[in-house]
Amino acid sequence: MTFELSFLGLLITLIYISLTGYYPGGIVVPSYLVLFMDHPERIAGTWIAALLTVLCYKGISRYLILFGKRRFIMMLLLGGLWTFAATSIFPFFLPVSMEFRVIGWIIPGLIANQFERQGILITTASMVTVTVSIFLLGQLILRFL
DSSP states (O other), rough: OOHHHHHHHHHHHHHHHHOOOSSSSSHHHHHHHHGTTHHHHHHHHHHHHHHHHHHHHHHHTTSSSSOOOOHHHHHHHHHHHHHHHIIIIIIHGGGGGGGGSSSSSHHHHHHHHHHHHHHHHHHHHHHHHHHHHHHHHHEEEEEOO
């Protein structure tokens, strides 16, 4: 069902974007997040990594001219660095951090990019709405098939 759920997620995300004009962290983000609904700590870890990515970006953007593609690439790189830190560095200092693993190398950067564009509250609300909708619709389809 994961294969079908990914396509269903893309479809629901595109419908949501066309109806509201808000991106739920990126077009593919809810499709990835719904795969980890049984591990909410990983979703929380990904959200925290995205938030830290935006904070780092705001600090770096004071000294560098970052807009357009440069901003997007910087967000992806910073998100990847936080993912690396969460999987490789933090477990040495905080043994509980393995529970808060990050989903993917790109997902935090995609979410952070939308945090910067739309705001944290709107992006988070959109992300939760679309992810839960995909999950519930997937469960409904699974029951009837």
